[in-house]
Amino acid sequence: MKIFTARKITSVLCTCALAFSFASTALAANPFPIMDERASAQYWEKPEYDAVIMDTQQIAKYNQSVIAHKDSDLFDLDLLPKTYNREKIQLMIKTATQGYIDEELPEEYAGDKLLTKAQWQQALNNLNLNSVPDTKDAEYAICTDRADVKLMPVAGGWYSEPNDINYNNLQGAILDPAQGVMILHRSLDNKFAFILMPDYMGWIELNKLAITDRNNWLTYADPQSFAVVQANKAYIGGSLYQMGATIPYTINTAKSNTADLSIPVRDKDGRLIITKEEYPLFDKAQNFDSPLHDGYLPYTRNNILRQAFRFQGDEYGWGGQNNSVDCSAYMQNIYKSMGITLPQDADDQEDVINCTSLQDMTIQQKLATIKTMQPGALIFCNGHVTMYLGQDKNDEPIIIHAVSSYGDETSGKLVGKYLRRISVTGMDFKFRSGKSFLDVIRNTGNVQ
Secondary structure (H helix, E strand, O other): OOOOOOOOOOHHHHOOOEOOOOOOOOOOOOOOOOOOOOOOHHHHOOHHHHOEEEOHHHHHHHHHHHHHOOOOOOOOHHHOOOEEEHHHHHHHHHHHOOOHHHOOOOOOEEOOEEOOHHHHHHHHHHOOHHHOOOEEEOEEEEEOOOEEEEOOOOOOOOEOOOOOOOOOOOEEEEEOOOOEEEEEEEOOOOOEEEEEEOOEEEEEEHHHEEEEOHHHHHHHHOOOOEEEEOOOEEEEOOEEEEOOOEEEEEEOOOOOOEEEEEEEEEOOOOEEEEEEEEEEOOOOOOOOOOOEEEOOOOEEHHHHHHHHHHOOOOEEOHHHHHHOEOHHHHHHHHHHOOOOOOOOOHHHHHHHOOOEEOOOOOHHHHHHHHOOOOOOOEEEEOOEEEEEEEEOOOOOEEEEEEEEEEEEOOOOOOEEEEEEEEEEEEOOOEOOOOOEHHHHOOEEEOOO
């Protein structure tokens, strides 16, 4: 488990501040964002990209290596201990604050006003650290509705600027319905639970969880027959699911060509009730028009491309806000839909995949290396990740990514503006510092 020494970098720094112009003559100028024929999966698909990159057994082996990586923050929940001591739980709670707990008073805005000492003390008290018992058996729970996972048990948000509602610094991740978690602690006000999920740990509203026994929990945490959300998002059983989420199912023996999805519901006492929702039996021929797929999609280049373009044009969602994805969750969800495990944060993804370093290369060397990569390769700079689509008809490398802000130079000076969209772009952009993307990219690698 990684011990964070500082909070997640704020949105202006962690998402590339982009500009359309580019000083180098290595690339021609591209419109920003690209909206022509290159902004579709069909432009990039090729018959040879239908070849399977890794089969189910190879993916399982790959996932094990990612979870076991020394820089991984991923958990195999089924293999975690069932009992924890006081020191371990307290350490995890403190770690999950990503540095907040070490501050005297964070310089954050709660709404339109600076966070007060009283508000800060209330947040610290709500961690309920002194009430952690000497030993604690983990509770098993299923998420019943899409839920925010936060660094601290605080309602609402803290922001770097007044009312900057799209960038809640407490937002860590998102949890889809029908996903299993382990509860290790509860907040002082008993409104939040401290949870472990496969790729994150943090605080979630207790009313979004249904407590159950381990056997029922395993039905969701380690399902044998399951549907995968292959759409960018889907509403099932009245709840929103994002790409890569799984829903267990059984075959409906009374109705032909029908599956019964196991939809989790929380009863009045906070316990799990499993309800059944009928759904047309999944097309074994991989019906791409359906929001659900029977099991994970085959891991092919064409499927990577198709899944990536499912999100195109969607709003940027910091840490899962606004029912969308940020740069790293975007990549994570694409690969999750094919059964591949990646960490939640961009820098952690960079740590665990097999990367080629670009840091000591010239611009021309970086371009030459990138052009040897396969579609679906991830390209990293500090705190940001993009996906390589390939070379267009002019042999220029094109990428797709979740873009928060960019630098507009059309007025003759660099002006920061928000784009906040999943977009196709060229590599011809600068950061607000004036450095180009190619100047600062660190690594690139294919997931295999």
